[in-house]
Amino acid sequence: MPRYLTLLLECPLVIAAIFVTGIGGTFQYGFSISVMTSPSDFIKELVNKTCLHRYNVSLDESQVSLIWSITVSIFCLGGLLGSLVAGPLITKFGRKRCLLVNNLLAIIGAVLMLFSQTAMSFEMIMVGRLVYGISSGVSLSAHPIYLVECTPKRLRVMVGVTIASFISLGKFSGQLLGISELLGTEERWPWLLGFIGSTALLQLSTLPFLPESPRFxxxxxxxxxxxxxxxxxxxxxxxxxxxxxxxxxxxxxxxxVRSHSVMELIQNQSVRWQLITIIFTFTALQLCGINAVYFYSFEVFRAAGIQEHQLRYTALGTGLCEFATSIGCFMTIENTGKRVLLLRGYAGMSATLILLTITLYLQTHISWMPYCSMVLIFIFIFFFSSGPAGATAPLPGEIFTQSFKSAGYTIACTINWTGLFVLGMVFPILVEKLDYFCFLIFLFFCALCGLYVRFNVPETKNQTALEIAAEFQKMHSKPGEPQREINMKQKVNSIQTYETKL
Known part of the structure; x- marks a missing residue:
């Protein structure tokens, strides 16, 4: 058994914190992203029935599609709102209390979903998705901060990967529960959308038994x-x-020194490179092409000869691949380090996108080429979930000191939600105009972020925030200038710590 896993097993309450915070935290975010695919036809039918019953108006296909797009994308707007208020709430009320109260929002959203069909109101689904988004925006900040701060330093990187693991588990659960044999039917789809309420109740009943963050x-x-x-x-x-x-x-x-606001973080020169690192990594996380790969997986599976009614079951394999790889990343990240995983991940994703573009171009000319594309899809998911997915989420909690941490997560989550919303709006246009050549755009972001990490980001493994700040300063000191390190017992710049020459 790996040494770090043995150390983790010696902390059973930390293991409990991983599952309790995860199931009511980033799991809900992942589930909300994937769950709308299965009941889409039923929801569109509800939209038509509602307008016909209430206004005696039959909507055309374009009007229904517009309402459907708003219903899906309003989740991102809610997430953006949640991420903006998360920082001040976490700082004022604490990580644990913020997570507890946040569950009430998820339960309210679940109730709206459950009764939407009975009330014949698609507006309840829209409001529920907005509430789900606000809840996810708060949990995407509160969950990583609480979990990382409750974990011993030598296990912090390893445990941080579980944040992404629960996102993957949420995506897979949304796909699995959405099949027709479970909740993906005309009668049961409201229960599918309201499933998040059960995870919120689970966290609400178990989290009180865990302590507040020691660092807080x-x-x-x-x-x-x-x-x-x-x-x-x-x-x-x-x-x-x-x-x-x-x-x-x-x-x-x-x-x-009080907790700094987002504007103060942006204006502060002493944490400039930490802020740039957050901007690069979280932008690339949304624009790396993972959503495009999932989108094209159906086309590739069709070309490989998989029947239409079996596509949904085949797609389960992609979700399972992402989840299984994130578990593998959890087992190995402490031995490899976060910087190495980011470099390896973005390099592998860049190479895979090039090959995938070529195989998609040739799949109409060579009969066996779709099978190569299918393999490349799983390879891309492997590189994504074993690198950027697991290493990026907890990054703000590691590279910022306590006074900047909440603001750092606010910026990171704002970038995440904005990127998700813009991609949802722009991606259909990209596909229509560029087809599979849209992967070249995502290739640019993967390569750019990989190069940035290679030359500008130090390893964070087993280091405190102040030690990481010193490493950033060493890497970016100008030639000829004496290198400096931040002494943890003194004060420098706006965080009032002095600097000592080496």
């Missing part, structure tokens, strides 16, 4: 005793004195 208790609340009590519960009898000392050193460095 010490650095934001100044409660040393509560911090040690939380660490004792989470880590058992392990020696956590080093972690406490590092937190105390950061507390001294950040003494009398």
């Amino acid at each position: 208790l010490l650095l934001d609340r100044g409660d040393h005793q509560a911090c040690e009590k939380a660490l004792r519960r989470l880590w058992g009898n392990k020696d956590y004195s080093i972690e406490v000392e590092e937190m105390l050193q950061e507390k001294v460095a950040l003494q009398n």
Whole structure:
């Protein structure tokens, strides 16, 4: 058994935190992304029935498609709203309390979904999707921060991968429950859309048994005793004195420094490269082409001879591949490091996109070429879920100090939701105009982010935020200038820590 996995098994409450926060956190985000595919025809039918019953008007296909597009994309607008309010809420009320209250939003959205067909109201689905989006926007910030701060430093990178694993599990669960043998029927589809309510209830009933984040208790609340009590519960009898000392050193460095706003983070020069890193990695996460690959998977499967009624079951393989690979990433990331996984992931994705474009171009000329495209789709998913998917999500919580952390997640999630919304609006146009050559656009973003990580991002494994800040400074110091490092016992720039020459 891998050494880091053995260390994790010695912290059973951390394992419980992984599952409790995950099922009510990023799982809901992944589920909401994939769940709308299966009941699309039933929802469109409900739109027509509602307008006919209420207004005695029969909508044409373009009007129904417009309402359907709004219903799907309004989730992103809700997510953007949730991400904007998440930072201040997490800082003021704490990570755990924010997650608890957030479950109430998910339950409200689930109730609206469940009764939408009975009430003959497609507007309830739209409002429910908006509420789901707000809930997901908050949980995408609160879940990573809480989980990373509850984990020992040497396991932090490994545990951070589970954030993406629950996104993958949510996507796969949405695909699986959406098949006709389960909830993807005309009678049961409201239960499919309202399934998130059950995961919210599960977290609401179990999260109170877990402690608040130790870092929040010490650095934001100044409660040393509560911090040690939380660490004792989470880590058992392990020696956590080093972690406490590092937190105390950061507390001294950040003494009398409040949590910074998003604008203050943008204007602060001392964390400029950390901010640029977040912008590059989270932009590439949405524009790397994973959604395009999923979209074209149906076309490739059709060309490979898979029957139309079997496509949905074949698509389950792509979701299962992403989830299984994220689990493999969870097992290996502590030995390889986050920077290596990002580099390997974007390099592999870039090469795969080139080959996929070529095979899609040739699939009408060579009979066996669709099978090559099918293999490349699974290879692309492998590189994505074993690299960027697992390594990007917890990044703001690792490279920013406590005073910048909430603002960092707010910016990261805003980029994520904006990218998802823009891609949802623009992608159909790209496909119509460029067909499979749209992969060349995604290739550009993959290659650009890979090059940025190669030359501008240090390894974050087993390092504190202040140590990572020093590494960023070393990498980007101008030639001829003396290199500097940030001393954790002093204060520099806007976070009031002094700098000492090497």
